[in-house]
Amino acid sequence: MNIATRIAAGDVPYAEFPLAQAPLTFLVQALLIKLFGPHFVVQIAYAAIAGGLATVLTYLIARRLVVGVVARPATLAALLAIPLVPLGIYAILPNP
Numbered sequence: 001m002n003i004a005t006r007i008a009a010g011d012v013p014y015a016e017f018p019l020a021q022a023p024l025t026f027l028v029q030a031l032l033i034k035l036f037g038p039h040f041v042v043q044i045a046y047a048a049i050a051g052g053l054a055t056v057l058t059y060l061i062a063r064r065l066v067v068g069v070v071a072r073p074a075t076l077a078a079l080l081a082i083p084l085v086p087l088g089i090y091a092i093l094p095n096p
Contacts, residue, residue, distance in 0.1 A: 004029030
């Protein structure tokens, strides 16, 4: 959240401080800080919503890829997406 706070304060990534990741998630968090203030609950809600949307998107993509390949595509897609429910997307790359 330090990076998002710096961006919300007006610092420019790569020009004023180093950044090893792509800045989109930090830009979204900076926007949330500008809109709602530096409250931790807002960032938790953002991570939960982003994780939920990523899980649903993973399910939909997996289901579309396996239709016609397996007998029960929805079941296989759910099995592939279930690990994202407790882990979320930020367990893979813990940015926020």
